[in-house]
Amino acid sequence: MMRLGIIADDFTGATDIAGFLVANGLSTIQLNGVPDKELQVEADAVVISLKSRSCPVDEAISMSLQALDWLVARDCEQFFFKYCSTFDSTAKGNIGPVTDALLDALGEDFTVVCPALPVNGRTIYNGYLFVNGVPLNESGMRHHPVTPMLDANLMRLMEAQSKGKCGNVKSDDVDLGVEGVRAALDKLRADGNRYAVLDVLNSAHVETVGRAVAGMKLVTGGSGLADGMAKAWTERLSDPEQAAVAGKPSGKRAVVLSGSCSQMTNAQVALYKQSAPSQAVDVVRCMNDAGYADELFAWITSQPAGDLAPLVYATTDPANLSEIQKKFGADQASAAVERIFGKLATLLAGEGFDTFIVAGGETSGIVVQSLGVTGFHIGPQIAPGVPWVRAVDRPISLALKSGNFGKERFFFDAQQAIG
Numbered sequence: 001m002m003r004l005g006i007i008a009d010d011f012t013g014a015t016d017i018a019g020f021l022v023a024n025g026l027s028t029i030q031l032n033g034v035p036d037k038e039l040q041v042e043a044d045a046v047v048i049s050l051k052s053r054s055c056p057v058d059e060a061i062s063m064s065l066q067a068l069d070w071l072v073a074r075d076c077e078q079f080f081f082k083y084c085s086t087f088d089s090t091a092k093g094n095i096g097p098v099t100d101a102l103l104d105a106l107g108e109d110f111t112v113v114c115p116a117l118p119v120n121g122r123t124i125y126n127g128y129l130f131v132n133g134v135p136l137n138e139s140g141m142r143h144h145p146v147t148p149m150l151d152a153n154l155m156r157l158m159e160a161q162s163k164g165k166c167g168n169v170k171s172d173d174v175d176l177g178v179e180g181v182r183a184a185l186d187k188l189r190a191d192g193n194r195y196a197v198l199d200v201l202n203s204a205h206v207e208t209v210g211r212a213v214a215g216m217k218l219v220t221g222g223s224g225l226a227d228g229m230a231k232a233w234t235e236r237l238s239d240p241e242q243a244a245v246a247g248k249p250s251g252k253r254a255v256v257l258s259g260s261c262s263q264m265t266n267a268q269v270a271l272y273k274q275s276a277p278s279q280a281v282d283v284v285r286c287m288n289d290a291g292y293a294d295e296l297f298a299w300i301t302s303q304p305a306g307d308l309a310p311l312v313y314a315t316t317d318p319a320n321l322s323e324i325q326k327k328f329g330a331d332q333a334s335a336a337v338e339r340i341f342g343k344l345a346t347l348l349a350g351e352g353f354d355t356f357i358v359a360g361g362e363t364s365g366i367v368v369q370s371l372g373v374t375g376f377h378i379g380p381q382i383a384p385g386v387p388w389v390r391a392v393d394r395p396i397s398l399a400l401k402s403g404n405f406g407k408e409r410f411f412f413d414a415q416q417a418i419g
């Protein structure tokens with residue numbers, strides 16, 4: 001019997017939250033896009049992954065409401081709007097409008113905002129979001145190709161996008177435990193706030209806020225909050241290993257496709273290409289050479305099988321990225337790069353590649369769409385927030401890595417985990 005319905009605004013975000021639920025023993029299925037009305041699924045949690053983070057706001061709202069309807073019709077009792085642990089949403093972003101639409105649809109007038117994920121260095125203090133101890137707007141996120149984050153104050157970001165007031169539950173209240181958080185939430189609500197940013201500095205706070213929001217119809221945030229919520233459902237916990245079995249990887253031919261320009265992906269690519277065959281993507285050719293994907297495909301298939309998987313990367317440093325964007329326009333350059341990765345994925349699957357290690361949320365979205373995969377079983381985690389997943393409808397395994405996740409050896413670690 002399904003209980004928790006999750007609407008995620010991108011693909012890697014969806015696998016991230018699903019991975020934490022499975023690690024806590026909740027059986028979880030991830031569906032790519034809003035499924036057919038007929039589809040029935042049996043799981044403790046269902047994650048619907050959308051591509052709604054950076055699309056026009058009307059589309060984001062409409063997709064999210066369709067996802068909500070689908071989950072409501074499957075008897076979900078609680079709903080989670082999952083967005084990025086680095087917020088990834090400027091003053092014009094979709095998080096506020098989608099939260100408002102979900103609240104209205106559920107007949108609710110209050111929710112929490114909690115992108116914290118301390119295990120990956122995302123903490124919230126006095127309502128400011130930090131990445132490894134640095135305010136969001138001073139972290140690598142200020143150079144993000146699509147959503148450069150120039151403010152770390154979550155109340156301000158939320159109010160700029162939405163139609164209500166946003167307060168803050170301070171870490172002192174979280175230190176008081178579940179009752180402290182609930183009292184602070186009641187007070188903020190009574191004071192006319194529509195949203196409350198939850199301070200979270202460590203894993204004890206994660207558990208406290210997870211318990212404190214147990215009765216809330218709608219919560220919003222990152223996978224840290226879901227980790228805390230899942231830990232609170234002790235009576236439903238089953239064997240975590242069992243929950244991950246259906247998603248274990250077992251593929252034979254792997255490739256690494258990296259379209260993220262985050263600091264961490266830059267470090268992962270730099271290390272991996274010292275040992276593995278690699279090919280950099282030429283953005284100019286992505287834009288104007290119809291045969292470019294075929295050429296990259298031919299290069300990949302010419303690499304010896306059995307060794308480290310070949311890497312194709314568009315990953316580049318902030319200075320070069322900003323030059324490319326100035327020359328061609330950020331949207332045009334991104335779209336051209338995404339198109340190449342999409343074509344490559346289709347060609348590779350046709351050639352028998354069954355294991356795709358992908359870096360970047362948008363990049364993962366396009367790869368998954370191009371492969372035509374409708375949903376995933378969630379497997380064991382490679383790194384916090386990055387589980388192996390196995391397509392429900394084809395023998396294909398994927399590791400969909402959020403830009404900033406994983407350690408430097410991530411691409412090696414992923415391949416080591418293949419059985």
Ligand SMILES: Nc1ncnc2c1ncn2[C@@H]1O[C@H](COP(=O)(O)OP(=O)(O)OP(=O)(O)O)[C@@H](O)[C@H]1O
Pocket residue numbers: 010012144145146259260261262283314315316321324325333334335337338359360361362363364401402403404
């Ligand atoms: N060299 C490049 N020049 C221009 N655009 C690029 C280049 N490399 C990647 N891109 C684009 O930048 C965007 C990166 O977004 P993506 O979501 O894949 O990574 P990310 O933002 O680091 O990951 P996440 O969303 O998981 O944090 C994609 O649209 C990609 O096509």
Ligand SMILES: O=C(O)[C@@H](O)C(=O)CO
Pocket residue numbers: 010012013014016017083084085086222223361385402403
């Ligand atoms: O929360 C995160 O950081 C990730 O799951 C994500 O959403 C990046 O795309």
